[in-house]
Amino acid sequence: MFSIGLTGGIGSGKSQVADWLAAWGAAVIDTDRIAHALTVPGGAAIEPLRAAFGAEAIGPDGALDRAWMRTRAFGDPAARRQLESVLHPLIDRAVRDQAERAEGPYGVYVVPLLVESGRWRERVDRICVVDCDPETQVRRVQARSGLTRDTIERIMSAQASRADRLAAADDIIVNDDSTDLDTLRRRVFQLHQAWCDRASRPADGRTTHG
Numbered sequence: 311m312f313s314i315g316l317t318g319g320i321g322s323g324k325s326q327v328a329d330w331l332a333a334w335g336a337a338v339i340d341t342d343r344i345a346h347a348l349t350v351p352g353g354a355a356i357e358p359l360r361a362a363f364g365a366e367a368i369g370p371d372g373a374l375d376r377a378w379m380r381t382r383a384f385g386d387p388a389a390r391r392q393l394e395s396v397l398h399p400l401i402d403r404a405v406r407d408q409a410e411r412a413e414g415p416y417g418v419y420v421v422p423l424l425v426e427s428g429r430w431r432e433r434v435d436r437i438c439v440v441d442c443d444p445e446t447q448v449r450r451v452q453a454r455s456g457l458t459r460d461t462i463e464r465i466m467s468a469q470a471s472r473a474d475r476l477a478a479a480d481d482i483i484v485n486d487d488s489t490d491l492d493t494l495r496r497r498v499f500q501l502h503q504a505w506c507d508r509a510s511r512p513a514d515g516r517t518t519h520g
C-alpha cells in the first residue's frame with residue numbers, strides 16, 4: 311500500500327491532520343495511540359515497565375503513571391532510552407499487525423520520532439512534516455495539557471530540530487501561528503487528493519490512459 315510517514319514536533323498538529331485524513335478514508339496507524347494503549351491497565355507494556363522501573367512506575371489503577379514517567383524520561387536521557395527500549399519493540403509489533411489489516415486508498419503512519427529513529431525512510435513512500443514554530447508549539451501544548459514551559463521545552467529538546475525535520479520532508483504542511491483550522495484543513499485536503507492520485511497510479515509513476 312502507498313504509504314506516508316506523518317511527523318512533526320510536539321504540538322505541531324499531527325493528530326489534527328491525521329484525524330482529517332482518517333475521516334477522508336486513509337488507513338491511519340498512530341504510534342502515539344499505540345503507546346497509550348500498551349500502557350493502560352493490563353496493557354502489554356505494564357509488566358515490562360514494572361520490571362524495568364519498579365512498582366513506582368505503575369499507578370494504583372494499574373496504568374503507567376504518566377506524570378511520574380514524564381519527569382524521569384525528560385529529565386534523564388538514560389531513563390528515556392530505557393523507556394524506549396521497552397516500548398518501541400512493542401509499538402513496532404503493533405504497527406506491523408495493524409498494517410497487515412489496513413484498508414484504504416493509502417496508509418498513514420503517525421510517528422512523532424520518525425526523523426529521530428532513522429528506520430522509517432525505507433518503510434514509507436513519502437515523509438510529510440507538519441511544521442510549526444517552537445513558540446506556537448509551546449503555546450498549543452500549554453493550552454491542551456497545562457504542562458509547564460520548562461517541561462515542554464525539555465520534551466522539545468529530546469526531539470529532532472525543526473531544521474532536521476524539514477530536511478527529511480517530501481511534503482510539508484505549514485501549521486504555524488498564522489494558520490487557522492480552516493486553512494489547515496484546506497492544505498491537508500490538497501495533499502490528501504495528491505496522495506490518492508499518486509496511490510492509484512502504478513508504482514513506476516506512469517499514468518495509463520484508455
Ligand SMILES: CC(C)(COP(=O)(O)OP(=O)(O)OC[C@H]1O[C@@H](n2cnc3c(N)ncnc32)[C@H](O)[C@@H]1O)[C@@H](O)C(=O)NCCC(=O)NCCS
Pocket residue numbers: 319320321341342345374375376377379380383390393394397401421422423465468469
Ligand atoms: C513519557 C510518557 C509516559 C509521557 O506521557 P504523556 O502522556 O505526558 O505524553 P504523550 O505520550 O501523550 O506524548 C506526547 C508527545 O510527547 C512526545 N514524546 C513522547 N515520547 C517521546 C520520546 N521518547 N522522545 C521525544 N518525544 C517524545 C511526542 O511528541 C508525543 O506526541 C510518554 O510520552 C511515553 O511513554 N513515551 C515513550 C514512548 C514513545 O517514544 N512515544 C513516542 C513515539 S512512538
Ligand SMILES: Nc1ncnc2c1ncn2[C@@H]1O[C@H](COP(=O)(O)OP(=O)(O)OP(=O)(O)O)[C@@H](O)[C@H]1O
Pocket residue numbers: 318319320321322323324325326327342422450451454485489490491494
Ligand atoms: N492551526 C491550528 N489552530 C488552532 N489550534 C490548533 C491548530 N493546529 C493544532 N491545534 C491544536 O493544538 C493542539 C496540538 O495539536 P495536535 O494534538 O494535533 O498536535 P500533535 O502534533 O499531535 O502533538 P503531540 O506530539 O503532543 O501528540 C491541539 O489541541 C489542536 O487542536
